[in-house]
Amino acid sequence: MDKKITLLKLGGSVVTDKAGTGGVEHARLAALAEVIAARPDLHLVLVHGAGSCGHPEAKQYHIQEGVDRENKAGIAVTHEAVAGLNRAVVAALREHGVDAIGVHPLAACRAENGQLISCECIPIAQLVRLGITPVLHGDVVMDTRRGACIISGDQIIRYLALTLEAGRVGLATDVPGVLDDGAVVPEITRDSAGRLSIGCSGNTDVTGGMKGKITELLALADAGVESHIFHISRIEDFLNGKDHGGTIVRR
Numbered sequence: 001m002d003k004k005i006t007l008l009k010l011g012g013s014v015v016t017d018k019a020g021t022g023g024v025e026h027a028r029l030a031a032l033a034e035v036i037a038a039r040p041d042l043h044l045v046l047v048h049g050a051g052s053c054g055h056p057e058a059k060q061y062h063i064q065e066g067v068d069r070e071n072k073a074g075i076a077v078t079h080e081a082v083a084g085l086n087r088a089v090v091a092a093l094r095e096h097g098v099d100a101i102g103v104h105p106l107a108a109c110r111a112e113n114g115q116l117i118s119c120e121c122i123p124i125a126q127l128v129r130l131g132i133t134p135v136l137h138g139d140v141v142m143d144t145r146r147g148a149c150i151i152s153g154d155q156i157i158r159y160l161a162l163t164l165e166a167g168r169v170g171l172a173t174d175v176p177g178v179l180d181d182g183a184v185v186p187e188i189t190r191d192s193a194g195r196l197s198i199g200c201s202g203n204t205d206v207t208g209g210m211k212g213k214i215t216e217l218l219a220l221a222d223a224g225v226e227s228h229i230f231h232i233s234r235i236e237d238f239l240n241g242k243d244h245g246g247t248i249v250r251r
């Protein structure tokens with residue numbers, strides 16, 4: 001592809017009311033869609049997390065402990081929760097003039113022991129070439145060892161960044177970056193990450209919160225790809241290549 005892809009994850013903590021029992025944050029989605037619509041020149045691939053639309057269901061059905069006939073109902077319930085959120089994200093983007101389309105990892109990806117091992121990426125690149133914005137999400141995915149598992153949007157970001165050879169990788173969330181004693185850590189490497197206290201999410205989360213995110217992004221950094229974590233309010237700065245006040249994860 002002539003122009004490099006920009007990969008952007010909208011965290012589940014910002015597209016849903018992750019702290020409450022509520023669902024989709026429609027007003028926030030509309031505001032985000034307006035910002036994204038202002039950059040039709042970008043070759044954008046979006047991924048969103050699940051927040052309150054998927055994590056509680058995955059936890060209730062113990063999906064991460066493996067899936068067999070006993071808890072198989074959790075596959076559909078969890079997928080439907082996050083697929084509904086995906087429909088809302090896509091609808092908000094389309095209402096603002098972004099030619100967005102939902103792509104569900106359940107049908108396109110495979111996992112082995114909780115790790116994403118394959119994802120059909122050629123159709124995603126083809127959509128982008130046509131000026132269409134694919135919108136993927138963390139999902140329940142069939143797993144060769146566990147039956148099924150939950151793949152975070154962060155794992156998908158890592159996989160797509162490498163496969164699509166993305167030019168820029170950004171993750172927007174509900175904190176201004178990785179925090180150490182309340183202050184943003186501007187840069188993280190594998191060495192420095194070990195000295196920080198990085199935890200899970202304060203809300204229901206089966207994929208490891210900030211810790212899971214950093215695990216994926218350090219693996220990406222090992223492959224020579226840097227990534228950015230920033231507060232959702234700085235998304236415009238990230239898209240415009242400006243300082244976003246967050247954390248850069250690099251080798």
Ligand SMILES: Nc1ncnc2c1ncn2[C@@H]1O[C@H](COP(=O)(O)OP(=O)(O)OP(=O)(O)O)[C@@H](O)[C@H]1O
Nearest residue numbers: 011012013049051173178179198199201202209210
């Ligand atoms: N050192 C840290 N710095 C910043 N946030 C941290 C740290 N340790 C733990 N966290 C938690 O990680 C959360 C962000 O991770 P989380 O997985 O919830 O983000 P998300 O990607 O927006 O959500 P989702 O996983 O639903 O897509 C923060 O809200 C914070 O509570």
Ligand SMILES: C=C(C)CCOP(=O)(O)O
Nearest residue numbers: 049050054138152153207
């Ligand atoms: C819980 C589900 C279905 C996906 C989790 O994706 P994440 O919110 O990016 O961790």
